Structures are given as structure tokens and as C-alpha cells.
Amino acid sequence: MRIQYRRLRRRCEAVLSTLRLEPPFSLEELCAHLSALRGRPLHLLSLPSGVAAAGVCGLWLATGTDDYVFYEQQTSRPHQEHIILHEIGHMLFDHPTLDMPGDPALPGRLVDLDLGLARHLLARTDYTTRQEQEAEMLASVLRTVAVRPEDSRPAESASEWEAALGLSRVP
Template structure:
């Protein structure tokens, strides 16, 4: 289909345009904006190491009342941002994957009642139309982000920076 890539680009750009986003945009501002617009929390979480070991680098999980975006934290900040924007693309396009049987996610996310899960999409490849759409959406939206995604380091480094009042380049999520 010769018009496929062009139609995909137009669809993604139209979705971004409909958002009417503020000019000063960060991942954090985008998430707060979408949560307010959709009237449901949008929470960011580092991906559990077990999921990353299984080949997943991002995931969108929708429950009855809120959305959760998981991202691989053991990668560059720019890549983390792209993963989050990709998952937000799935969320905004309302992409669906059937939840058949035991997916094993209950073991990876033990605090989550899997009966409340309505959508669970994980990012592992780009062969489907949904994945290509989310990937292009993330690339286009990424050009509008004015600052990188930042996360406060944990452990000793995070506590040391906080105690010393150091303005970390990692910031907060």
C-alpha cells in the first residue's frame, strides 16, 4: 500500500494536534495534562527487572480507574522518554490486545489485582500496525518535548544528593 506510511504519519500528527498541548512540554507535564484531560490518573513506573529480562522494554496497563506506563530504567534517559511516549501512543489510540488466560504478569506485578486489568500492552517488537503507529507517534511527539525525562536516582547516590542539596541532572519523575 503506497500511501500507508503517509496515512500513518497524518494519523499520528492529527492525534498530537488534537491534544492541544502546552508549548513548554516535558514527560511529566504531558502525563499530568493527559491525566487531567482523561480524568484518570496516569502513573509512570520503572519496569520490573523480571519483565525487562523477558524482553519487554515498555508496557501500558489500563485498569478500571487508572493507567500505568512501565518503562525500562536501565537505558539512556532519551530512550526511557521514547518508551514512555510510545506507551502513551498505545493509550491514546486505544490499542487493544486480548488478555487470554494467565499472562504471568501477576507474578511480575504482585500488588496488582489482575481482575481489574482491562488492557495490557507490552512493547517488544515493531511488526504490527499498532506498534508502528505507537512508534511513529512517540517519534513525532518526542520532537515537542523541551526537556529530557528525568528520574531521581535511588539508593546511596539519591540520598547523598538530597542531603547535600545537589540539583541532580537526573531530576524527579
């Protein structure tokens, strides 16, 4: 198992090295760089509620002209970023199209995209396949090695929380 993990991590690091983007970089810089490399726009969009309710938290859709990464809206910003990085992992590994799980009407709920143009459609639902493991590992490698957090400052300081909870005296 440990050897498989190391091999997978090395494959992910090799893919990361092909980006030729000096870490650390922001998610926005990564997306702009990928868009330039692929010669096509990369759009980040929140998943429609019906799709999210079906159990999908991320989706990559590649048409003949654009890439679309959909992510769960009702989660934390770090989780949203991880979902986006996971879908970018599918993109960078150039994973082939998978059948959509569950609801056959699911693709029709994705805004006004012409799904007839789709070359890749990947739904993120579990991590049992090699493709999902590759995408998940690449997302983790990107997150820990390359992508800097948008704002590493905590939303509230500890003293503000303590005051709000009545655990400390406000001067």
C-alpha cells in the same frame, strides 16, 4: 511505502492535535495533561527486573481507575522517555488489549496491581503490527515535534572529557 508512512504520520499528527497542548512541553506536563483529560491518575513506574529480563521494555496497563506506564530502568533517560511516549501512543490510539507474549506468569510480576481490573495490557516487544507502528510513530512525532528534552545540556563538556582522557592540558 512512502504513502503509508505519510498516512501514518498524518494520523499521528491528528491524534497529537486532539491533545490541545501547546508544544513544546515536557514529558511531565504531557502526563499531567493526559491524566486530566482522561480523568484518572497516570503513574510512571520502572519495570520489575523479571519482566524486563523477559524482553519487555515498556508496558501500558489501564485499570478501571488508573493508567500505569512501565518502562525499562536499565537504559538511558532519552530511551526511557521514548518507551514512555510509545506506551502513551498506545493509550492515545486506545489500542485494545493484546495477549501477553511468552511467560504466562509475566503479569503476576507487576508489583501489587490487581490485574483483574486491567482493561488494557500492552507489552512492547516488536513493531510488526499496525498498533506497534502507530505507537512508535506517535512516540517519534511527540519526541520531535512536541516534547522538549528535560535537560538539553550535555552531562559533561567536551573539554572535561578531553581532560579526563588526557587529550588536553588542564590550565
